[in-house]
Amino acid sequence: MVEVTHRQTEQKAAVRSALEKSTDFISAQDLHARLRDKGSTIGLATVYRSLNDLSQTGEADVLQSGTGQLFRYCGSGEHHHHLVCVDCGKTVEVEVPVEEWVQKVSQTNGFTPVRHVLDMYGRCADCEAIRRSTAR
């Protein structure tokens, strides 16, 4: 066991770099397409592998959308939550003191907490304005 695992490769770097450049959540497929557009020959499977690695180390956030999972770069490994605009995809990282509630509720019900999901969806000021003037 010499721990040679996790070699540094161009592909992983490319995925991380591309993810950093995207400010909003992006799907693995989109990221793959974006890399291919830039001339990379990276494979879809590699993009998935890299993204899963990144999400496991806490370098990336994962969001479960209707069509699949979306990824987003997240420098700090700290746990946080998201406020996402349902129209334009704009994302804000927010702090919600929900951890203590999770602890409390779990204890009350005899559960040992493992993980929790808290994501908020709404419409940002811009999209809300557009909506008001257009629809209805």
Place this chain on the structure above:
Amino acid sequence: MVEVTHRQTEQKAAVRSALEKSTDFISAQDLHARLRDKGSTIGLATVYRSLNDLSQTGEADVLQSGTGQLFRYCGSGEHHHHLVCVDCGKTVEVEVPVEEWVQKVSQTNGFTPVRHVLDMYGRCADCEAIRRSTAR
């Protein structure tokens, strides 16, 4: 335009009834199989359609699992959250005063809240005991 929308059909009733009988979250496929076992000739597509309708009216809760979406009956149209055992699937409905935080955080960032997801995963007392005695 006479608004004849939403006819009452046996199939929808069957789906709702089967969902009510299941205390834990169940997948659309499982529900379909269960109905077929009972002699129904209902189609998978119809199960999906009915479940989506139910979740839209708030009569059913949806949970995004790794393998797909899980449904659960929820008589009260009231909003609540879940504490789910990752091992046995046991589910407890819990009240978490997260709504006020959603309001607050949304307002701070200029968002109009639409919906939010808060689900907690852990291990129930029984499964935790089993885990301790078995593994490690």
Place this chain on the structure above:
DNA sequence: GCCGTAGTGAGTTGCGTTCTCAATAGCGCC
């Protein structure tokens, strides 16, 4: 420079969900 092996890419497979479309059956109307 050489070698062993982790990592990669193209294609394929598997699975859950949605779509298509002809057939069926609610429901309003007479």
Place this chain on the structure above:
DNA sequence: GGCGCTATTGAGAACGCAACTCACTACGGC
């Protein structure tokens, strides 16, 4: 009660995402 319109249904096909397979590549230790 019977008629007609059309929402709904069911079977299978199609779709999309994610994971797997396997031969090939290239990283990194020697």
